[in-house]
Amino acid sequence: MIVKIKKSDLNRKKTILFNFGEGHKEYIRRCRDCTFNILEGAVRSGKTVDNVFAFAQELKTTPDKIHLATGSTMGNAKLNIGDANGFGLEWIFRGQCRWGKYKDMEALLISGPSTNFKQKIVIFAGASSSDSFKKIRGNSYGMWIATEINLHHDNTIKEAFNRQLAAKNRKIFWDMNPEHPKAPIYENYLDVYERKAKEGTLKGGYNYAHFTIFDNANITRERLEEIVSQYDENSIWYVRDILGKRSIAEGLVYTQFASLAAMENNPMKISIAEAQEMMKKGELLGITIGVDFGGNGSGHSFVASAPTVGYGKLVALLSELHKEELDPDALAKVFIAFVKKVISLFGSISKIYCDSAEQVLIRGLRKAMAKAEMGDIKVGNAKKDRINDRIFCFTSLVAQGRFAYTEMCETLEDALSMAVWKPNTVELERLDDGTSDIDTLDGFEYSYERDIKKYIKTQAG
Incomplete structure (x- = not known):
């Protein structure tokens, strides 16, 4: 008009x-x-x-x-x-x-x-x-x-x-x-x-x-093609400047993940039904849950993931973040609910790894698991490898098309999309000032870090 x-x-x-x-x-x-x-x-x-x-x-x-x-x-x-x-x-x-x-x-x-x-x-x-x-x-x-x-x-x-x-x-x-x-x-x-x-x-x-x-009806098709051609369609700048989606463009830790996650047809995201089919066919090995405890403004995070046979892929299945203050009993209650949700959707859990700095809370989770008649599932300490080693492993998996996550990993998607490097530092260090969800990242990394060498070995092979 x-x-x-x-x-x-x-x-x-x-x-x-x-x-x-x-x-x-x-x-x-x-x-x-x-x-x-x-x-x-x-x-x-x-x-x-x-x-x-x-x-x-x-x-x-x-x-x-x-x-x-x-x-x-x-x-x-x-x-x-x-x-x-x-x-x-x-x-x-x-x-x-x-x-x-x-x-x-x-x-x-x-x-x-x-x-x-x-x-x-x-x-x-x-x-x-x-x-x-x-x-x-x-x-x-x-x-x-x-x-x-x-x-x-x-x-x-x-x-x-x-x-x-x-x-x-x-x-x-x-x-x-x-x-x-x-x-x-x-x-x-x-x-x-x-x-x-x-x-x-x-x-x-x-x-x-x-x-x-x-x-914009005022931009000709030729000019539009010219402008779009200046961008890498897989870059976060394309997502922000061309698609106009909310995103971070400077200092992103997981740049490629954020770009792919913002795409209309996100190649990493799968449905719960697809993940359940993978489990049914025996394509997924045992499920591991990573737990990061909150406190002092941070939240409690739970993330369930599983590798495919041969560690060809890492698949995140379910994630939750509880930002509210929780006493040990309330924490145990929401955790047991998460565990039961994972079992109801995917059948079984092999291991649970928690932030080793909180031994009192870990003992509380063990007691809650035993009370819920799930005491046979091991609740242990996270390995807590160097953060940058975890980051390198994950970014490599994304770059090689070896990472997938379900539609029920919204908190994980947000956390990965918004993580940034700490500015004005010589060493690469992930910013942890409350502006992004580091808790979910830690919980996620605890769930797969013990297998990092296996993922890297598969890459080398």
């Missing part, structure tokens, strides 16, 4: 041709009725232009006079929202606006036929530093449009919300490229809004859309 914004001889000399795909048009329509309007996705997917267009349409009739436009920097806000390669606010209101100052703040001052000659003021500001919020104090804003909201400091986000409390037509327009799946913008805002919207407790309406470069 081509949307034409006509300009009279009095105030405009050019027509802007907005060309939106169907998904983009539907998102813009929903903006009319929703307070929260959020676009996430790949580079060149048309996110910012959508929000600028929707914001401009609201600006024409909104009763509020002063509005806010932010970016990581002032220049970023003016470039992406004000100009937007000829599709920004200064072009939409060309002949009816001028750049100027409002209370010493950079602003686009708009007044003309489009606004029924009522003045609208859009304040532009940067938002990335901890004290950026000070620049937007003193005004009450009606609407707020932000580009690259994930690069905004939380102080500014909170202050902008506070400044909108008196708005007559309160609306938020955010756009962003994909971020770390556990980034604050998700955990503190987007994921919260989505959950509340599903529960029906978020007032005002939640309008979220995800687009990729393939959804």
